Amino acid sequence: MAGIKALISLSFGGAIGLMFLMLGCALPVYDKYWPLFLLFFYILAPIPYCISRRIVEDTDSASNACKELALFLTTGIVVSAFGLPIIFARADVIAWGACALVLTGNVVIFATILGFFLVFGTNDDFSWQQW
Template sequence: MAGIKALVGLSFSGAIGLTFLLLGCALEQYGVYWPLFVLIFYVLSPIPTFISRRLSDDTESSSNACRELAYFLTTGIVVSAFGLPIVLARVNTIQWGACGLVMTGNAVIFLTILGFFVVFGGGDDFSWEQW
């Protein structure tokens, strides 16, 4: 039952994050859809972690080169997702208010992705493989 509650909570927070992103694009005073390119980063961010969990052994050693590389690549993807709206606002492609809404959406979505890995990443009673 705890897995279902966690899944519903993560779905709700993901919907809130996407709402902020769409508000940054679709409000009448902003009206530019360039910030939707951060959706690519949302899709790319969990991929290195999924690959490293498949390739690395299950020992909980203090250092694992495959996981460290995955964390590095994921960090680069997340920083790029936060940097894109700033660059778009800096060159006056989008307004700064839209940039703020997109950054808020980024924070909520990436915390949702992190929550997914925290809740379903451990090998306890349930894991993400069952979904």
């Protein structure tokens, strides 16, 4: 039952994060849809870590080159996702209020992705590796 509650709360967090992203795009004050490019970053962020989890046999070791590279690439994707709305706002492509809404959505979405890997990343009975 704890897995179902975690899944529901993660779904709620993802919906709230996407709501902030959509508000930053679709409010009549802002009315620019450039921040929707961040959806690519949301999709790309967990991919390096998932690939390294499949390749590496022993994930309990203190240092592993594949795992460290995956964390580096994931960090680059996350930092880019936070930098893109700021660059859009500085170039006057979007308004600063839209940038604040999009950055709030980024925090919620990436916290949800992190929560997913913390909850379902263990090798217990209810794991994401079964899927």
